[in-house]
Amino acid sequence: MNDLNRRYGDASIYSFLDACRLKVGNLLPVFLMLPLFGWSGTSAAQTTAPDQLSGKLVVTGASTLAPLIAEIGKRFESLNPKVRVDVQTGGSSRGVADVRQGLADIGMVSRAMKDDEKDLHAFAVASDGVGILVHKDNPIRALTDEQIIAIYTGKITNWKEVGGKEAAITVVSKAEGRSTLEVFLHYFKLKNTDIKPHVVIGDNEQGIKIVAGNRHAIGYVSIGTAEYNESQGVRITLLPIDGVPASTKSVQNDTFPISRPLHIVTRTAPTGLAKAFIEYAQSKAAYDIIAQQYFVPLAD
């Protein structure tokens, strides 16, 4: 019971924040009819006329995916005027739990599916890669994983030690809770307490500005964002990992190691509205939104 209360307590705040931030759905119904969502949503999704889609789709889960799904939802709504897509965040685990309990039609999971989640139907919509970047004037063009770990844990503090110029390294890391940080930590098998940063950033753009403005900085950001900035002439260089160049291409063909799939999941094989939405999210029509959000579409 207590758990249930907490869930709703949490959910109300998040849906409120999301309504403000993502502008998906109406603020008032999100706020007032929260307990009804799951049931009304599911039933509406199942009673769909074959020719015209209508009803409400409730999507909950990972905050990484929420802006993307919200954008796709907006376009889906404009194509199907009778459809409403409500996106709420709360983390991948909430996405899984809500779908299992029928509180949401679709869950968002920003990682590979775990073994005990095989009961769910998972659909990949995009991938996300994290690239290491340095300033363009920095002569370093490759670092080993061990060197990166040593730099981030404060064991190497001068570029000279990894074959660069005599200069102190400025380590740029991400704020706690950011998904890029999680992917980075997971790949290098680090804990956030191990990292000794000089600058902590919020979003990717800020990280790129910091690295572009500091010739001795090293940072990591989402590859899509970095690649876009690099193509715009911002003075940054993405470093290869394990000899694999960091690019949306290598994320797409699954050779780049620091990446993860972004999934949406359902409890049963999707039908009607949910099926149409998932198909739309996976279709080429959504690729430009995926690229806009600096994620990597599944294939060309």
Added chain:
Amino acid sequence: MTSSHSNILYRWPTDDLLCWLLRGLAAIAGLVVVFIVVFLIAETLPVLSHVGLERFFTDPSWHPAEGFYNLTPMLWGTLFTMAGSVLIATPLGILSAIFCHYYAPPILTRPYRRLIELLAGIPSVVYGFWGLVVLVPLIGEIHPPGPSLLSGILILTIMILPTIALMADASLANVPQHYLRGAAALGLPRWATIRGVVFPTAKSGLFTGVILETGRAIGETMAILMVCGNVVQTPSSFFDPIRTLTANIALEMSYALGDHRAALFVSGLVLMTMIAALTMAAEWISRGRIYG
């Protein structure tokens, strides 16, 4: 029935109505603050009850995802940036107002005042962006990494300068002309007039200006977030990156869950307490001597 009757003998309760209306409006204004405090406390209660308040000041670090909640470095961050910027901006602002009123040639005063007003109108994110792409690399050249307590103080100074400058300007304009003439009649030189007559008269306005700029310095988020580096540590020099309480909330809010999120509300509560303490200190310092 004449109109004087209705006014005096059969007083229609307009006064009462107005009185209740004003009471109601005042209550709303007051309740907003009360509700914010109640909301903050309600949000923080779960984490406060099973983590405990003292751990927010005694934990080894701030890693909420791993269960460490030390806010002290950020409290210092907020205090240092605030103190630094207020210490620089206050004399600058007051002296610029003095210059504007008593020393500047009349042709300069108006454009000068407009300039200061313009400075007040620039959104904070613009200052932050400028700081990030110009100031931070500049400081990085002198002493890496660049984003630092110093850059935070400098940006904040520029941001709160117009607040104190305009408040000082307004309170100097309120000094009665006959005081100044009296001083002139006594043959006091200009600086003596300013020190002996203008400052004591304008004291309350100047004091209010300082309170306002301090409040703004504590509350500023966006610009600080962009230039301070946001590393959670107690700075040992001006070139160390720091994180303020406001930046902490803004940085981690969008992805925080459960206890982490509640811990961010504790940051908010601590900020609120700080501002309350500041207001009370100001009241105590002035103790009716300044207002009134």
